[in-house]
Amino acid sequence: MIQTILTILLPILNLISLVAFGIDKFNSKKRGYRIPESRLLLLAFIGPFGALTGMLLFRHKTRKIKFLLVPTFALLQAVLLIWYFTSALNIRVF
Numbered sequence: 001m002i003q004t005i006l007t008i009l010l011p012i013l014n015l016i017s018l019v020a021f022g023i024d025k026f027n028s029k030k031r032g033y034r035i036p037e038s039r040l041l042l043l044a045f046i047g048p049f050g051a052l053t054g055m056l057l058f059r060h061k062t063r064k065i066k067f068l069l070v071p072t073f074a075l076l077q078a079v080l081l082i083w084y085f086t087s088a089l090n091i092r093v094f
Helices: 002-030 037-046 048-058 065-088
Strands: none
Touching: 002 037, 002 048, 002 065, 037 048, 037 065, 048 065
16 A cells, blocks of 8 residues: 555655756746745655756756755665665565
Protein backbone atom coordinates (compact mmCIF):
# COMPACT_ATOMS: atom_id res chain seq x y z
CA MET A 1 0.00 0.00 0.00
CA ILE A 2 2.70 2.51 1.00
CA GLN A 3 4.82 1.45 -1.96
CA THR A 4 1.96 2.26 -4.31
CA ILE A 5 1.44 5.64 -2.68
CA LEU A 6 5.17 6.43 -2.90
CA THR A 7 5.44 5.42 -6.53
CA ILE A 8 2.50 7.67 -7.43
CA LEU A 9 2.99 10.57 -5.03
CA LEU A 10 6.75 11.18 -5.32
CA PRO A 11 6.80 11.78 -9.09
CA ILE A 12 3.83 14.12 -8.74
CA LEU A 13 5.55 16.08 -5.94
CA ASN A 14 8.75 16.31 -7.96
CA LEU A 15 6.82 17.51 -11.01
CA ILE A 16 5.08 20.17 -8.89
CA SER A 17 8.46 21.27 -7.58
CA LEU A 18 9.92 21.48 -11.10
CA VAL A 19 6.96 23.51 -12.35
CA ALA A 20 7.15 25.87 -9.36
CA PHE A 21 10.81 26.65 -10.08
CA GLY A 22 9.95 27.24 -13.74
CA ILE A 23 7.04 29.54 -12.89
CA ASP A 24 9.15 31.50 -10.42
CA LYS A 25 11.91 31.95 -12.99
CA PHE A 26 9.43 33.07 -15.64
CA ASN A 27 7.80 35.51 -13.22
CA SER A 28 11.17 36.87 -12.14
CA LYS A 29 11.85 37.91 -15.72
CA LYS A 30 8.37 39.40 -16.18
CA ARG A 31 8.33 41.12 -12.76
CA GLY A 32 5.24 39.09 -11.85
CA TYR A 33 4.20 37.35 -8.63
CA ARG A 34 7.14 35.54 -7.07
CA ILE A 35 6.92 32.34 -5.09
CA PRO A 36 8.45 32.93 -1.64
CA GLU A 37 11.83 31.28 -1.12
CA SER A 38 10.50 29.48 1.95
CA ARG A 39 7.83 27.83 -0.19
CA LEU A 40 10.38 26.88 -2.85
CA LEU A 41 12.56 25.32 -0.17
CA LEU A 42 9.59 23.38 1.22
CA LEU A 43 8.83 22.11 -2.27
CA ALA A 44 12.51 21.23 -2.65
CA PHE A 45 12.35 19.24 0.58
CA ILE A 46 9.37 17.13 -0.54
CA GLY A 47 10.29 17.02 -4.25
CA PRO A 48 14.05 17.47 -4.37
CA PHE A 49 14.71 15.86 -7.74
CA GLY A 50 12.22 18.16 -9.46
CA ALA A 51 13.67 21.17 -7.63
CA LEU A 52 17.22 20.24 -8.56
CA THR A 53 16.20 19.70 -12.19
CA GLY A 54 14.38 23.05 -12.16
CA MET A 55 17.39 24.83 -10.70
CA LEU A 56 19.68 23.44 -13.38
CA LEU A 57 17.24 23.61 -16.29
CA PHE A 58 16.05 27.17 -15.63
CA ARG A 59 19.31 28.37 -14.00
CA HIS A 60 17.23 29.58 -11.10
CA LYS A 61 18.33 30.07 -7.48
CA THR A 62 21.71 28.51 -8.19
CA ARG A 63 23.64 31.34 -6.54
CA LYS A 64 21.59 31.43 -3.35
CA ILE A 65 23.47 29.81 -0.47
CA LYS A 66 20.37 28.30 1.17
CA PHE A 67 19.47 26.52 -2.06
CA LEU A 68 22.66 24.47 -1.73
CA LEU A 69 20.45 22.35 0.53
CA VAL A 70 18.55 21.03 -2.50
CA PRO A 71 21.18 18.43 -3.51
CA THR A 72 21.34 17.38 0.14
CA PHE A 73 17.56 16.91 0.14
CA ALA A 74 17.84 14.81 -3.03
CA LEU A 75 20.56 12.64 -1.54
CA LEU A 76 18.60 12.18 1.67
CA GLN A 77 15.45 11.20 -0.21
CA ALA A 78 17.39 8.78 -2.42
CA VAL A 79 18.96 7.08 0.61
CA LEU A 80 15.61 6.84 2.39
CA LEU A 81 13.90 5.41 -0.69
CA ILE A 82 16.64 2.85 -1.23
CA TRP A 83 16.48 1.87 2.43
CA TYR A 84 12.68 1.62 2.40
CA PHE A 85 12.34 -0.39 -0.79
CA THR A 86 15.21 -2.76 0.01
CA SER A 87 13.84 -3.44 3.49
CA ALA A 88 10.27 -3.83 2.19
CA LEU A 89 11.44 -6.33 -0.42
CA ASN A 90 13.84 -8.07 2.02
CA ILE A 91 16.87 -7.29 -0.12
CA ARG A 92 20.18 -7.15 1.73
CA VAL A 93 22.43 -4.39 0.42
CA PHE A 94 25.23 -4.65 2.96
